[in-house]
Amino acid sequence: MSLNLLAKREHPQLPAETKLRLMMELARKISSCLDLDDVLALIIDMVRSFIDYDAAGIYIIERKGKHKRVVAQTSRGYDQDRSSDCMCMKVGDGIVGWVIKTSSGAIVPDVSVDSRYISGRTGTKSEMVAPIRANGKVIGAFNLESDRLRAYSKYDLEMLMFFANEAAISIEKARLYEALMEKQRLEAELAVARRVQQTLLPTSDPLFGHFEISGLNIPTSEVGGDYFDYISVSENRLGVVIADVSGKGVPAALIMATFRASLRGQVCSECPLSSTFYQMNELLRQNNSLDQFVTACYLDLDKTSYKFSYLNAGHNRPIILHSDDSYETLSEASLILGLFPRQPYEHFIHYTKPGDVILLYTDGITEATPPHLLEEEFGIERLVEASQKHKHLPSSEIAKAIFKAVRDFSGNANQSDDCTVIVIKVA
Known part of the structure; x- marks a missing residue:
């Protein structure tokens, strides 16, 4: 009982x-x-x-x-x-x-x-x-x-x-x-991550022949792992890279710092992009204790011609806007960086024409959502529309117009990811 x-x-x-x-x-x-x-x-x-x-x-x-x-x-x-x-x-x-x-x-x-x-x-x-x-x-x-x-x-x-x-x-x-205490700890960690992130981003846009380039990054309150950079390869060649590290906060910022230092150390005028990214993948994988990964897209611009080499390691596909209002995406891509050993990476050549606009972006742009409608995203079509509407403006103004379109679409909804875009106008 x-x-x-x-x-x-x-x-x-x-x-x-x-x-x-x-x-x-x-x-x-x-x-x-x-x-x-x-x-x-x-x-x-x-x-x-x-x-x-x-x-x-x-x-x-x-x-x-x-x-x-x-x-x-x-x-x-x-x-x-x-x-x-x-x-x-x-x-x-x-x-x-x-x-x-x-x-x-x-x-x-x-x-x-x-x-x-x-x-x-x-x-x-x-x-x-x-x-x-x-x-x-x-x-x-x-x-x-x-x-x-x-x-x-x-x-x-x-x-x-x-x-x-x-x-x-x-x-x-x-x-x-x-x-x-946890809130204060996270705020302190995020402040460190923001400082790390902002010190790694370019402070100005380069002047490079007939390529007019502008990059813009807006971090969220959580601070993600978005990164972009300009790397001088030689007098006539410029590397333009955009990347996104998985995760947020200090861990993502540290991986970003490692990626930036490694890429700047690996890139050279004689080294093919495929070899550079193979070495980058091995280095990141060997120093990756948190199973984080990096997506990246690298463009090698040559101001003596209208062609460029590019390598996409699991990143969002670049978009090329044409003067006749058509556009194309560069679909060739390799695997993400930092997880899989001994992966081959392949680079490709693309030819541009005067009046083209090249868009590099992170998923914080295309995956932005409006309030109370999380299943709808900003998407590629809205990105193209915002860019086409302002393509007569300087590249810096096109970048700002893209961010305004994202803000207008998402309203006051808190976004979970950073937003980064690089606009390259071909004159």
Whole structure:
């Protein structure tokens, strides 16, 4: 027979002055403490002055994805070799899990006849558990165990409820503090990432023969891994690169810095792009502990002609706008950089004509979404339309017009990715 009935012996309710004294004493002790483990340790030790126990635990619900489990945040008196099952359990398991599931306090005079009991120590004879509630929801439980049968009463449960309420306040306070600290840590990390990203981007656009070039980057609040650069290969050749590192924050910024330094070190007038990117892939892969990758598109412009070489490593396809309002995409591409060993990379030649406009961009442009309509994206057609409409303007103005079109489309919706575009006009 399951015994979760309250013990029969009656006690007077906790006097108001006793509650006030307890509250003031607890407040005094925990007012300057923001560490959750320290606060709960103070509470669990203070309970012993009012309710005798041989083992105790304060349990909190933890979420991992869609799953919830009950974990002992602070405990006293459990056997090391027997306590794993009672320190971490599913909601509903054990007397603690039952209390959390039902939001009801429980007194078990004899655990040996209660099928819910999970043993965490050999000496336990009776148990008492109070739910911990915050904002109308059960967030945990306060558990006491005794080596005596029928050790706990209604009076004891009322007292434990009081301490459970104090634990709830402390848990919420500590969680708010931890959330604030995490927010400040992330903001500091993002500030570092922004500084790294901005120092790696060009401060001005180059003047290069009949190619009029302009690049523009607008980072999101999360700071992604967008990058673009201009690399002087020789007097008549200029490298134009756009790239996107997977991930966000400092890790993405560091991979970006590695990519930039490696590319600038590898590019030379005698080295074919296919060989350069093969070496880049191997270098990034060997120094990639987080399984991050890079997509990149590199154009080798020659100001003595209207042709250029290009290599696309898994990046968005370049777009060529023509003077007759038609356009084409350069579909030839190789694999992304940094994940797969010994991958071949192939470069191609393309011929332009005066009046052409070359667009390089990251997916933050084409994947921008409007508010409340996340399945619709800005897309290639809108990018082409915005560019065609302003192709008579300088390349810098075309880039600005593209960003304005993206902003008008997405409204006030928060975008999850950086936006970067390079516009190259052929005169």
